[in-house]
Amino acid sequence: MAAASSFYSIVAGVGAGTGRxxxxxxxQTYPVALLARNPANYESIVKEINAAGxxxxxxxxxxxxxxxxxxAFAEIQKEFKGKKLAAAVYNVGGKFVRKPFLELSLEEYEAxxxxxxxxxxxxxxxxxxxxxxxxxxxxxxxSLIITGATASLRGGSNMSSFASGKFALRATGxxxxxxxxxxxxxxxxxxxxxxxxxxxxxxxxANNGAPDGKISxxxxxxxxxxxxxxxxxxxxxxxxxxxxxxxx
Amino acid sequence: MAAASSFYSIVAGVGAGTGRxxxxxxxQTYPVALLARNPANYESIVKEINAAGxxxxxxxxxxxxxxxxxxAFAEIQKEFKGKKLAAAVYNVGGKFVRKPFLELSLEEYEAxxxxxxxxxxxxxxxxxxxxxxxxxxxxxxxSLIITGATASLRGGSNMSSFASGKFALRATGxxxxxxxxxxxxxxxxxxxxxxxxxxxxxxxxANNGAPDGKISxxxxxxxxxxxxxxxxxxxxxxxxxxxxxxxx
Amino acid sequence: MAAASSFYSIVAGVGAGTGRxxxxxxxQTYPVALLARNPANYESIVKEINAAGxxxxxxxxxxxxxxxxxxAFAEIQKEFKGKKLAAAVYNVGGKFVRKPFLELSLEEYEAxxxxxxxxxxxxxxxxxxxxxxxxxxxxxxxSLIITGATASLRGGSNMSSFASGKFALRATGxxxxxxxxxxxxxxxxxxxxxxxxxxxxxxxxANNGAPDGKISxxxxxxxxxxxxxxxxxxxxxxxxxxxxxxxx
Amino acid sequence: MAAASSFYSIVAGVGAGTGRxxxxxxxQTYPVALLARNPANYESIVKEINAAGxxxxxxxxxxxxxxxxxxAFAEIQKEFKGKKLAAAVYNVGGKFVRKPFLELSLEEYEAxxxxxxxxxxxxxxxxxxxxxxxxxxxxxxxSLIITGATASLRGGSNMSSFASGKFALRATGxxxxxxxxxxxxxxxxxxxxxxxxxxxxxxxxANNGAPDGKISxxxxxxxxxxxxxxxxxxxxxxxxxxxxxxxx
Numbered sequence: 001m002a003a004a005s006s007f008y009s010i011v012a013g014v015g016a017g018t019g020r021x022x023x024x025x026x027x028q029t030y031p032v033a034l035l036a037r038n039p040a041n042y043e044s045i046v047k048e049i050n051a052a053g054x055x056x057x058x059x060x061x062x063x064x065x066x067x068x069x070x071x072a073f074a075e076i077q078k079e080f081k082g083k084k085l086a087a088a089v090y091n092v093g094g095k096f097v098r099k100p101f102l103e104l105s106l107e108e109y110e111a112x113x114x115x116x117x118x119x120x121x122x123x124x125x126x127x128x129x130x131x132x133x134x135x136x137x138x139x140x141x142x143s144l145i146i147t148g149a150t151a152s153l154r155g156g157s158n159m160s161s162f163a164s165g166k167f168a169l170r171a172t173g174x175x176x177x178x179x180x181x182x183x184x185x186x187x188x189x190x191x192x193x194x195x196x197x198x199x200x201x202x203x204x205x206a207n208n209g210a211p212d213g214k215i216s217x218x219x220x221x222x223x224x225x226x227x228x229x230x231x232x233x234x235x236x237x238x239x240x241x242x243x244x245x246x247x248x
Numbered sequence: 249m250a251a252a253s254s255f256y257s258i259v260a261g262v263g264a265g266t267g268r269x270x271x272x273x274x275x276q277t278y279p280v281a282l283l284a285r286n287p288a289n290y291e292s293i294v295k296e297i298n299a300a301g302x303x304x305x306x307x308x309x310x311x312x313x314x315x316x317x318x319x320a321f322a323e324i325q326k327e328f329k330g331k332k333l334a335a336a337v338y339n340v341g342g343k344f345v346r347k348p349f350l351e352l353s354l355e356e357y358e359a360x361x362x363x364x365x366x367x368x369x370x371x372x373x374x375x376x377x378x379x380x381x382x383x384x385x386x387x388x389x390x391s392l393i394i395t396g397a398t399a400s401l402r403g404g405s406n407m408s409s410f411a412s413g414k415f416a417l418r419a420t421g422x423x424x425x426x427x428x429x430x431x432x433x434x435x436x437x438x439x440x441x442x443x444x445x446x447x448x449x450x451x452x453x454a455n456n457g458a459p460d461g462k463i464s465x466x467x468x469x470x471x472x473x474x475x476x477x478x479x480x481x482x483x484x485x486x487x488x489x490x491x492x493x494x495x496x
Numbered sequence: 497m498a499a500a501s502s503f504y505s506i507v508a509g510v511g512a513g514t515g516r517x518x519x520x521x522x523x524q525t526y527p528v529a530l531l532a533r534n535p536a537n538y539e540s541i542v543k544e545i546n547a548a549g550x551x552x553x554x555x556x557x558x559x560x561x562x563x564x565x566x567x568a569f570a571e572i573q574k575e576f577k578g579k580k581l582a583a584a585v586y587n588v589g590g591k592f593v594r595k596p597f598l599e600l601s602l603e604e605y606e607a608x609x610x611x612x613x614x615x616x617x618x619x620x621x622x623x624x625x626x627x628x629x630x631x632x633x634x635x636x637x638x639s640l641i642i643t644g645a646t647a648s649l650r651g652g653s654n655m656s657s658f659a660s661g662k663f664a665l666r667a668t669g670x671x672x673x674x675x676x677x678x679x680x681x682x683x684x685x686x687x688x689x690x691x692x693x694x695x696x697x698x699x700x701x702a703n704n705g706a707p708d709g710k711i712s713x714x715x716x717x718x719x720x721x722x723x724x725x726x727x728x729x730x731x732x733x734x735x736x737x738x739x740x741x742x743x744x
Numbered sequence: 745m746a747a748a749s750s751f752y753s754i755v756a757g758v759g760a761g762t763g764r765x766x767x768x769x770x771x772q773t774y775p776v777a778l779l780a781r782n783p784a785n786y787e788s789i790v791k792e793i794n795a796a797g798x799x800x801x802x803x804x805x806x807x808x809x810x811x812x813x814x815x816a817f818a819e820i821q822k823e824f825k826g827k828k829l830a831a832a833v834y835n836v837g838g839k840f841v842r843k844p845f846l847e848l849s850l851e852e853y854e855a856x857x858x859x860x861x862x863x864x865x866x867x868x869x870x871x872x873x874x875x876x877x878x879x880x881x882x883x884x885x886x887s888l889i890i891t892g893a894t895a896s897l898r899g900g901s902n903m904s905s906f907a908s909g910k911f912a913l914r915a916t917g918x919x920x921x922x923x924x925x926x927x928x929x930x931x932x933x934x935x936x937x938x939x940x941x942x943x944x945x946x947x948x949x950a951n952n953g954a955p956d957g958k959i960s961x962x963x964x965x966x967x968x969x970x971x972x973x974x975x976x977x978x979x980x981x982x983x984x985x986x987x988x989x990x991x992x
Contacts, residue, residue: 066354101427102376106314109369113361117412121357128350141988155422163423164365167415174403175411179349181988197977212977219978226970232988233941233956234963239983244885244925244976389740429740445729460729467730474722480740481693481708482715487735492637492677492728562850597923598872602810605865609857613908617853624846651918659919660861660912667911670899675845 005030007138008080012063012123013092014042017198018147021221022089023056024049026228029139030086031055033076037062063092063119073126085130086138087228090123090169091147092116097161104161112165120146120169124176128185135184141235143186143228146173150193177237186235188227192220193242207245215243253278255386256328260311260371261340262290265446266395269469270337271304272297274476277387278334279303281324285310311340311367321374333378334386335476338371338417339395340364345409352409360413368394368417372424376433383432389483391434391476394421398441425485434483436475440468441490455493463491501526503634504576508559508619509588510538513694514643517717518585519552520545522724525635526582527551529572533558559588559615569622581626582634583724586619586665587643588612593657600657608661616642616665620672624681631680637731639682639724642669646689673733682731684723688716689738703741711739749774751882752824756807756867757836758786761942762891765965766833767800768793770972773883774830775799777820781806807836807863817870829874830882831972834867834913835891836860841905848905856909864890864913868920872929879928885979887930887972890917894937921981930979932971936964937986951989959987 009026012035013019019041023032027049034042034056042058049056057079061072094115097108124144131142150156152170155163170189177187195206197214207213220241227236242248257274260283261267267289271280275297282290282304290306297304305327309320342363345356372392379390398404400418403411418437425435443454445462455461468489475484490496505522508531509515515537519528523545530538530552538554545552553575557568590611593604620640627638646652648666651659666685673683691702693710703709716737723732738744753770756779757763763785767776771793778786778800786802793800801823805816838859841852868888875886894900896914899907914933921931939950941958951957964985971980986992 101424102373104369104373106366106369110366113365113416117361117365117416118354118358121352121354121408125350125352151419155419155426157423157426160369160420160423163419164416167419168361168365168412171399171403171411171415172408175405175408176349178403178405178992184988186988212975214977216975216977219975223970223974223978223980226967230967231956231960231963233958233960234967234985235988236967236983236985237992239980241978241980244928244930244979248922248981426744432740434740460727462729464727464729467727471722471726471730471732474719478719479708479712479715481710481712482719482737483740484719484735484737485744487732489730489732492680492682492731496674496733597920598869600865600869602862602865606862609861609912613857613861613912614850614854617848617850617904621846621848647915651915651922653919653922656865656916656919659915663911663915664857664861664908667895667899667907668904671901671904671907672845674899674901 006083007086007134008032008083009087009089010035010076010085010127011089011091012061013090013147014045016200017196017217018192018220019091020045021217022091022224025221025225026087026089027054027056031080031083033080034058035061035063035072063123064114066122069122069126084134084138085127085142086134086140087143087145088123088127088131089145089224090120092119094119094165098158100158101160109161109164112161112163113168114165116165117168117172120172124172128176128180131185132180132183140229141184141186141232143188144176145224145227146187146189148189148191150191152189152191174237181235184232186227186230186232188236189238190220190223190227191238191240193240193248194246196220207243210245213243213245215241254331255334255382256280256331257335257337258283258324258333258375259337259339260309261338261395262293264448265444265465266440266468267339268293269465270339270472273469273473274335274337275302275304279328279331281328282306283309283311283320311371312362314370317370317374332382332386333375333390334382334388335391335393336371336375336379337393337395337472338368340367342367342413346406348406349408357409357412360409360411361416362413364413365416365420368420372420376424376428379433380428380431388477389432389434389480391436392424393472393475394435394437396437396439398439400437400439422485429483432480434475434478434480436484437486438468438471438475439486439488441488441496442494444468455491458493461491461493463489502579503582503630504528504579505583505585506531506572506581506623507585507587508557509586509643510541512696513692513713514688514716515587516541517713518587518720521717521721522583522585523550523552527576527579529576530554531557531559531568559619560610562618565618565622580630580634581623581638582630582636583639583641584619584623584627585641585643585720586616588615590615590661594654596654597656605657605660608657608659609664610661612661613664613668616668620668624672624676627681628676628679636725637680637682637728639684640672641720641723642683642685644685644687646687648685648687670733677731680728682723682726682728684732685734686716686719686723687734687736689736689744690742692716703739706741709739709741711737750827751830751878752776752827753831753833754779754820754829754871755833755835756805757834757891758789760944761940761961762936762964763835764789765961766835766968769965769969770831770833771798771800775824775827777824778802779805779807779816807867808858810866813866813870828878828882829871829886830878830884831887831889832867832871832875833889833968834864836863838863838909842902844902845904853905853908856905856907857912858909860909861912861916864916868916872920872924875929876924876927884973885928885930885976887932888920889968889971890931890933892933892935894935896933896935918981925979928976930971930974930976932980933982934964934967934971935982935984937984937992938990940964951987954989957987957989959985
């Protein structure tokens with residue numbers, strides 16, 4: 001754990017799975033700010049990292065609210081004063097609504113975009129200026145890493161809410177990769193195609209209960225760290241991830 | 249022109265280009281309702297169709313407003329009482345914002361989604377019940393046809409607003425094709441990859457001024473009509489369209 | 497049927513399904529040369545077209561053999577002397593091998609490429625000079641239309657032979673579209689995603705026996721004719737096709 | 745360097761760039777067999793690895809010849825008797841032919857497929873049984889890693905030879921991932937989108953001479969090693985790679 005680095009990192013969308021693993025992974029090198037709407041989602045992780053000699057803070061944030069994001073970043077600036085941003089991870093899932101199209105309310109449909117379109121816009125606008133200013137001296141190219149899903153590539157039946165959000169997120173990520181890549185910021189998009197192995201999915205019968213049939217959140221964290229440490233001569237924009245037994 | 253059909257059609261997003269050509273094409277077989285925010289965009293087309301012996305009405309509609317869409321469809325129901333819906337075309341472009349990401353306001357970013365995500369949601373929810381009820385006796389499979397763009401497949405630099413909207417639109421279209429196709433409704437998505445040859449683009453130097461270097465709006469209308477008339481054993485979900493000289 | 501046109505067409509890969517329907521469709525406007533390895537595959541179609549007042553010839557051709565293709569085109573030149581080529585359709589399926597990878601012989605693996613890679617190369621080289629020379633006066637942009645499949649986009653398990661051939665075919669078709677499109681030749685690729693409704697598939701339980709659950713070969717022919725008649729300001733490079741009930 | 749491992753690796757297609765870097769990277773953990781048609785392509789690398797305390801052998805192999813591949817693998821079995829295969833990398837570029845379609849000879853067109861279709865088929869059939877038998881005890885999931893290119897996704901003008909081969913390679917790789925993934929073998933495909941920084945490309949003006957405007961071969965080797973070390977709960981099937989300044 002590295003409480004004393006002159007760089008820090010941010011993970012938005014922290015819970016028991018990917019966000020937690022990513023936070024712990026990046027905290028080995030950088031202090032980390034954890035954003036989640038519900039403090040219960042980050043409190044134990046913050047404690048865990050700080051207890052292990054790292055440095056973490058948690059900030060209750062609604063990423064789809066401009067004012068909430070503004071407040072969160074003001075607090076980050078204050079807490080990590082003098083440090084520069086090396087990596088920002090957008091791992092917000094949002095409310096997952098799966099139902100027949102004609103039963104969706106407008107609010108339910110928009111939930112996908114709120115979390116993955118609007119929320120990412122606000123997060124990216126808040127982090128990119130800092131990432132750009134870190135280009136000259138960051139140990140690795142400053143990185144903006146985005147969590148996608150199967151629904152980033154495919155609009156499945158009954159999935160219009162989630163898929164429209166994840167498609168919008170991917171579009172924006174591509175656009176940023178093309179604009180900010182040449183300026184030295186690494187924008188990468190990971191398509192997580194499968195069920196993640198977390199407490200909440202314990203009972204889920206993914207891949208007929210095959211051993212390792214759910215994705216290890218720690219392995220996702222390793223892949224995000226690998227993406228972050230790629231040199232600028234070799235940026236991956238997109239990779240997919242799934243358990244060996246997953247149909248695709 | 250066919251004022252007396254027992255089926256009608258709707259075109260949302262009518263102006264001097266694709267919308268006008270599509271309206272005139274479909275009006276040869278069905279009465280047609282034209283939706284646009286600004287009545288100036290449909291008034292002359294309505295006159296043109298009615299003068300030619302067809303039947304057209306125009307309704308000022310903001311497709312991204314629930315109440316405006318509700319009002320528009322109430323008026324359509326009244327005007328076309330007793331007729332059934334055979335085809336609905338979503339051709340809304342929305343405000344096209346192209347600028348560096350950090351110069352975008354939230355409102356500008358969301359303009360893409362407002363027109364292509366939210367607007368299409370409202371339009372699809374308003375038309376699908378009618379399209380479903382036409383399945384048994386529509387002369388061709390009831391159709392929901394969507395206008396996409398280059399930005400439906402690629403998030404270009406400075407294009408995050410438009411691309412996030414067009415990606416969301418494509419996601420939703422795919423989802424609806426998978427849900428409503430098996431029920432007999434044809435949901436198709438056309439990727440218009442090039443400049444359309446309309447008065448507004450007259451001065452644009454598309455493809456170095458090559459003859460036919462811009463897309464004929466009438467040809468787009470022909471393609472939408474072709475899509476509409478495909479039998480249910482042979483539905484095209486997606487096709488692309490570009491001038492012969494367009495780079496891709 | 498149009499025996500007297502000064503243009504002609506060619507369909508390679510003729511049998512009881514798509515090839516037959518395409519030949520009959522195009523024969524309504526142009527004399528047509530039908531190529532198949534086995535004369536039994538075209539003889540009845542040739543008779544049918546000629547009996548209906550059209551003009552058709554059949555030539556036994558192995559499209560993956562340079563000399564066989566050379567002979568076939570020499571015969572076509574002789575038979576259609578003075579006429580120009582308006583449309584060439586490549587509809588060769590080849591031997592379809594579906595088996596575990598480690599049980600494939602090299603010959604079986606290569607069968608996919610032989611039919612769809614090498615065969616198309618020979619066909620395209622034989623037809624493109626004629627298509628180019630028809631650009632100035634062909635009634636519609638001279639067209640090279642290619643039959644693809646689900647396996648053009650997805651390498652499924654046990655499908656390496658067929659998919660490698662169909663991927664190679666699609667790659668070559670894209671390359672030709674980009675090279676010859678700007679010269680006025682329309683190169684289009686259709687992804688046929690489903691079982692075609694032909695005598696051979698009569699007993700197949702496609703889509704649980706749903707009515708119209710197999711693709712109508714006549715509808716494919718209509719789509720190829722639609723592609724052929726697109727103006728050069730509006731070329732479709734790729735479209736997909738499937739029954740309304742097909743999962744995708 | 746790890747001469748004493750009970751596992752070994754194979755790299756086909758070794759030259760001054762990716763193949764060399766990958767061989768050196770994997771040789772840090774496993775003895776490595778290097779395959780290239782021309783011994784000059786591997787001799788210095790073999791020396792370099794052995795001098796550093798690793799273990800490498802080189803075998804002159806024509807991957808598109810069944811007998812040559814059979815001989816090469818017989819020699820590998822003999823040299824690495826008692827060891828098991830942990831990783832096989834297919835990095836064969838083949839003859840790169842870029843010219844107008846009508847100027848291509850059949851042999852030139854087929855060069856793409858010979859190297860990337862047929863050659864990979866032979867390599868995969870020779871390595872997969874060994875990889876499967878390593879599943880129970882390999883330190884990382886046994887891996888078959890494939891080098892793709894921009895032309896794996898796009899058939900550019902004048903690129904039909906190379907693109908048809910790379911498309912066929914990708915199709916086959918996908919098919920194998922779907923068949924052998926569930927059996928524990930990791931089949932991954934890397935899309936190398938840019939010029940690799942090797943002696944041969946020294947004078948190439950990639951990305952206007954921008955610093956790091958060519959891809960580091962060592963970084964590619966790191967990505968292949970990262971792919972190899974992914975756990976089976978988290979397999980990446982495809983990733984792309986390009987310099988930060990590369991247009992895409």
